[in-house]
Amino acid sequence: MTEATFPQCRVDSERFMNPETTERLLNQIISVPGVRRMVLNGPRLPATVPYGPSKGIANPHPMRKTIRVGDQEMELQVHVGTVLLELENRDIIPALKAAIEPVFRDFSFHIKEGRFMKTEPSLVDFCKYGPDADKEIIGLADPNSRSKPIIIQGTK
Amino acid sequence: MAYKPQYGPGQSVPAANRRKQMDPSRKLAKLRDVSDKDLVLVMGHRAPGSAYPSAHPPLSEQQEPACPIRKIVTPTDGAKAGDRVRYIQFSDSMYNAPCQPYQRSYLEAYRFRGIDPGTLSGRQIVECRERDLEKYAKELVGTELFDTALTGIRGCTVHGHSLRLDENGMMFDMLQRAVIDKKSGVVKIVKDQVGVPLDAEVKLGKAMDAKWLKANTTMFHSVSGVGFRDDPEYVEYIQRIHSLRTKYGFMPKEA
Secondary structure, rough: OOOOOOOOEEEOOEEEEHHHHHHHHHHHHHOOOOOOEEEEEEEEOOOOOOOOOOOOOOOOOOOOOEEEOEEEEEOOOOOOOOEEEEEHHHHHHHHHHHHHHHHHHOEEEEEEEEEEOOOOOHHOOOOOOHOOOOOOOOOOOOOOOOOOOOOOOOOO | OOOOOOOOOOHHHHHHHHHHHHOOOOOOOOOOOOHHHHHHHHHHHOOOOOOOOOOOHHHHHOOOOOOHHHHOOOHHHHHOOEEEEEEEEEEEEOOOOOHHHHHHHHHHHHHOEEEEEEEEEEEEEEEEEHHHHHHHHHHHHHHHOOOOOOOOOOOOOOOOOOOOOOOOOOOOOOOEEEEEEOOHHHOEEOOOOOOOOEEEEEEHHHHHHHOHHHHHHOOOOOOOOOHHHHOOOHHHHHHHHHHHHHHHHHOOOOO
């Protein structure tokens, strides 16, 4: 869930990004002060095959790697194609654009301002996750997931 | 009456390519060599070199029912041997892949015998007797119908057809059955159709370049190739079919 008062924007790339490019992009984003939250979107890369005849066996995937963003290590769970950002104010968007431009040398990207994160839990959220679900996470990721958000220190 | 099949409408490049692929009198251009062993490995139905599991006792010793159709139709090699029915399934990226699901079913129906194609939006499966399948699969993988980056041999978790390509130009695959070697550009298959790792990787060769893909695709795509609406003849044909299908229940009569 997010507070509707904060502006948001979305970074879309023309291609799905390799882990190295994602790492570069995220580090460029956090170099700009004023980013409150980020959500990485893209198709999932599960550690084991989730269905089909080979269900349950390991799924080695070259795009699922551990990357280092700021002072934190994180394991990618998706093939990143879109990054949603929650900002403290909209004045930093030009600086953000300038910071991430050098990352996309071989293909293009768009940065768009809008509302991309949920501000109210829906009835479906209530049915799926119950009344005690973590409201910070609803609408951004699955609250039932055991993985927690990663907090990157020292960006202010 | 002398009848000359037209195969399909349209004046654009993808339309002409569709006709070319469907026409059984035209030989498909061979682009890569794939050995029988490699194909068997990638499909994963049997161990390479093992015998085909077939009907036992052999069909020739079994009492087959008296059937006029059996007398008319010459069986394919696989049917004659009583082989199992097995499959190969393809996903085609919408970014100028050389073939696409509907097209696959059409051209297989024109070119192959004893097949059961299944067409879905982003993937196409063809089932037939194992012996025949290996013969047909060689044509489907070794010729201009296949691109190593934009076509996937996927028995399950086929998602990728409508997604962006990745940075290396490969279609998304959750199980990453095909991996590109960045330095040489050669695509290797490292898992079989259903995602079981192979003992030995299968090298399929380099991906085709963008120019070749644009000239040989059968996919309409308004951003990366030719838009469907840029081919008025095709639009007219599809609208006519749509209209007739919609009116079918009311016994349409054409003016």
